Amino acid sequence: MDCRMTARGAEIPASPEFDLAQTLNCGQCFRWELLPDGCWQGVVSGRRVKIREQDGKVIFFGVGGREFERVWAPYFDLDFDYAAVRRALSRKDPVLRRAAEFAPGIRLLRQDPWEALCSFIISQNNNIPRIKGIVARLCEQFGDDLGGYSSFPGAERLAPLREQEFAPIRCGFRAKYILSAARKVASGEVNLEALRAAPIEEARASLTTIYGVGEKVAECELLYGLHRLEAFPMDVWMKRAMSVLLPGRTPQQLGKYAGIAQQYLFHYSRCNAGLFSA
């Protein structure tokens, strides 16, 4: 991805294939906020930046060329041809076509695997505004002070804590789940980096050994934390999604399959505008 350097920072041409609001506000990440000045602010790799789209450009304020190439281009997956994927999806199924057209600028972030795992543990039976709040308090309480903002606390930082020390985070029953994840990751019992290359079923099985990580959170981590796109074979989830729409399903079945099918379809569907409201 070619970027141009200006006094403001790194700039790339704006494109319908890269929409900040669609990408950052859709529930795949929880540490970005839209500031009143129109900039999106987030913390990635210990660096806080402001990004905005303006005058046909996406501007990464204060970011140098080297940092852009090493941090931001990979984070936003800028070298991947999403348009080609959308074309393929559109050919495959009319629902996906509609969906792809609905959110054409969404991208699959390459997030830190540990941060993603924690975030999706927190996300269970929860809503996005509160998830963001809990994640923010987790960073503020246990992250390193990076000068006006905090890092996401590593597994080794959380692993020694006691459950009651999570009280200020107000994450409720999820504290014991976060602790289980932290301890397994810190001890190496679950090796997130290794799971990037492991056979997909092996990776899924390893993740679900964590107390509080079930099918859904594991899928989230595979897709959003480990960038394992193959965790979501489209045909399978499409069929499940369709079956969910049929009448006569129990709440259990609805919850189980609707959630997971939605997980896959999320990038390309969720054809309701409310999802992307700031």
Add this chain to the structure above:
DNA sequence: GCCCAGGTATAAA
């Protein structure tokens, strides 16, 4: 107040 949220563990059917 009330409903419910990008679920999971657990007990009970």
Add this chain to the structure above:
DNA sequence: TTTATACATGGG
């Protein structure tokens, strides 16, 4: 194997 409930908290 499948289904119902509790779980902590707070947004809308």
